[in-house]
Amino acid sequence: MISSDAVESAEAIVDVRGLKKRYSGSLFNRRSVDALRGVSLTASGGEVFGLLGPNGAGKTTLIKILLGVVKPSSGSASLFGEAVGSAAARRRVGYLPESLRVDRHHTARSALRYYGRLSGMAPKEIAKRSDELLDLVGLAGRDRESVKRFSKGMYQRLGLAQALMHNPDLLVLDEPTDGLDPVGRNEVRKVIERLRDAGKTIFLNSHILQEVEVICTRVAILSKGEICGSGSIEELSSGSVSGRVTLDVIADEKTFNGGAASTKFREWLGLSDSADLEVAANDGIGRSHRLNAMLDSQTKIDAAVDRLRQAGVSIVRLEAQRETLEDTFMKLVSASEAAN
């Protein structure tokens, strides 16, 4: 159903270099707006590329430029090596807008026929593909119903189906799960994952960071028209562990050798007197403890583990808390905003 004739994974499908876009003011309001200030990014074949950013960051402008709807002020952008906006580039792109608007006289099937024709498909091909996609997005039984009666979720599914109509190599999805209930979101997410597995390149713009975290292989964070971070989820969060470590340990009275438990733990963990350390008893007999301390590097964690073990402390659990995408996002965006 989802064809696998996707492009080579090594190929840069989306290639954006130094892209700038300035919206000039009108006759009555001369203030111009710099929507993009030199954005550069690439998305390779088979990737699910997430574009993140707060409102007004320039995400929509970037997508519009990729689709050829808006012309850049400077810089360059290409899709499949073709200049954005060219018919050759657009022929290989499927687009799901944020709020799809389908004329009220359409049914799901007639809308797919219409968009299929706009993509230059032959009638037979349209009929065959419509059946497949309606089935895929779960509109098979309601394909002859007027879209007037469609819910937001059904619209989104129809939008996804139309974006896939001409079997594009690149899918640009603008908030694909927006307005969907959890079940719907899950279904759409599954479709995207299947597309990803089929080798399609997906350019995803979403506010739902958890979703991006789950689906995307790479992300770019856009703020104030600039890329403030890009790479894989791991790359974005690697080397930037949060520093807080939680340990569940077992140590009896002998281990402390008459000293105070908190003092001993501070010593073994290599913490200064002023360093933050929480010690809580996990049981009522004073053997099991939960330690929560700041250890901001792997070396310190390793050294702490060594010292604990030498002192005869059993380590039941150790959890070094890493940064979430949300943490990274907030940190990068805050830094960008502060810089601007």
Next chain:
Amino acid sequence: MRQYAAVIRDSFHAALTSRVLWIAFVAIWLLLAALSPIGYREDFTTRFRSSDFSNGTRMKAMLAQGLATPDQEASATRNLANAMPEDLRRQLERVAEGEEVRIQLRELASALNGMLDDESWYDTEAWKPTLRFKELRELDELPDEGLDESTRRRRARLRIEAAFPGVFETRSSRSVLLTYASMDFPADLAIDKTQFSSLINQYVFPLIIDWLLGFILIFLGILVTASIIPDMLQPGSLHLLLSKPISRTLLLLSKFLGGCAFVLLCVTQLVIGLYLVAGLRLDVWNLRLLWCIPVSVFLFSVFFSVSTLAGLRWRSPILAIGVTTIFGTICFVTGILGGLSDGFIRTPDQVRGLALAGENVFAATDGGGLKRFDVEQNAWQEIFKSSAVNSDRILNPIPFGDDLVGTAVVRGGRFNPFGAGPLDLLVLNEAYDWEAEPSLRLPTATSRLFLGGDLVVSMNTSELAAASVQDLLQAAGETESDDEAEAEQADEGLLSKLSNMMGGATPGFSPVLPPQMAISKPRDLVFDPQGEWIIAISSGRLMRLEPSTENPTQRWTLRVERSLEGEASKQAKIAVSGNRLLVARSEAPLIILDAITLEPIGEPLPLSDSLIPDTVQPLGTGGRFALLTSDGRCRIIEPKDEAVTYEITQTLRQKEIEALHFHVATNQLLLAHHIDQIDFLDANDLSVKRAIRPSLAQWRLIDRYVLAPLRIIVPQTGELGEPISALISGKSAIVMNAPNGEEQVIRYDIARPILSCTIFLLVMLTMSCTYFATRDF
């Protein structure tokens, strides 16, 4: 192109789901259902109607004269006068006694209709001297027993018409009567089949198309389609469309074409419905009606182009409707200004007749004026003022010499062929700075003057009367005042007064037509420049008349006559060049005849049905002619092989020609075009020898440099009715009866509205496409 076809198809789909469209459909079906019971029936033309009279005064006088005719004399008019209802007879007796009695034409028509069923007034002997046309002669030969009621009534009508020559308009022998659900229309709408078809094609259809399609459907169409472009510009729709591999320009044009779907669907139903109703119910099958479909869509597209640009700019259907309404208002106001300009500035100055006296060029104008071209000033000098509100009518000037010109001003003659008050021939003399000097009195209702040799012939509603130029010049300046003339007329005998009422002789002008002969419309006349013959065509009958050698102002002799095939009621124009006579009739081929024997020569020469002959003039004496047609162009007709076969050899380059005049002495053809410009063409090689390009007065300058460009820039949507009329009727002009009784050819303005609308549409679409293609959305 599959993508763009999809956009257009989608717009059709969208239009079909519009509720307003279905309301419009239902309204159209109801209209067609209401029209479908209309029908007609055909019968002989029997009943008289007021509009059948071309000269009611003449009839009144003839009936009064009939009453005064002694009983022992056989007289058709006396028989008919006696058969009149009692009260009408009493009024006629008072007319015969010299009283001024007003008798309504309706009363006369009603009295005559009452006589159709009872022919006791008919007397073979009394009708012997009357001029009976072929149809009556044939009916008279049939036995009474074999005639049905309708035929008998027809024969009675023809007998009455024969008794009153010059009184009635020529009517077709068959008439149609409109019916509705098999019931006759309450109003008397009896017209002949040709007139009926013309009425439907030239008035009814254009009226329906103008109002239903040109106004209501366009307004509805704009209401429905104004949201197409703003809807397309909604982010969820536009960005998706623009992400497809299609051109923005073609996308917009496809949307635009698709938007026309609404009007196309409505117009197609309405026009095809009208076509079928007219064809099935009225037997008027006019495929040209289908032209209304593209023309109406084109008209709508002009308005829709404004709505499109406004929708693109402001993305609001309400604003798009508002801007389109403002645009419609501007078109309307410009149309009104254009109409005022035509009526008050251009038309009054338009040249209708030309005369050349020595070096002096005279022009009679549409505005009832007469003007002379002043070479030094390079401007027309008005002798009688041209004006839109002028109620007077000027007769075409005739040159009596290099410094003398004759004409006449019919007071109130623009709205009444008879005018008001006495009508004198006026002599204009250069020595008196072209001051008009009254000369002899012209017969009542004189409409044209002809000069031949030493004779001036006047033509009125039915008579020809002649006077010598010498007498006219002598009388100039010596005529008594109006009051004295009236007093003198009161002293004249009763019969003389009745004769005057009939448009007969006046003290200076003597009737020249043989007794019982009349020149009735449609008609035309050629007077030999040497005054040796007159060739006239009247109601499809050609006549050659020659004067008596002793006294040319006595009644002339009918030498030859010939009835032409075809519809007698069609307008006809004639001209003589050497010994060749050209007859040009509406919807008939041109005929060349021998001017002496009136025998046809060669094959008839076809002329496009869309062209109505306006004027024919000779080009010298070699059998060549210039034909002015309703499209404002002049065509040259020349002999091909030994003067037997004729052909249209060329069309002159001049356009918007209004009048032609061949000047014998200089062998030049004078051509009046573009209101009051004159070209003098050598009759042999048709090269322009002289051109008059007069300097313009203030209002004409405003018209040329302000209003005319404005009428090109602002599309003249209201004037598209004229191209529609032309397309439906297949004619380039319409022939109308002017209030003065003369037929007037009104040319359809086809090019300007189409040109202005096309230019505007292209400009608007270019602006819209450029905006859409270059704008970030």
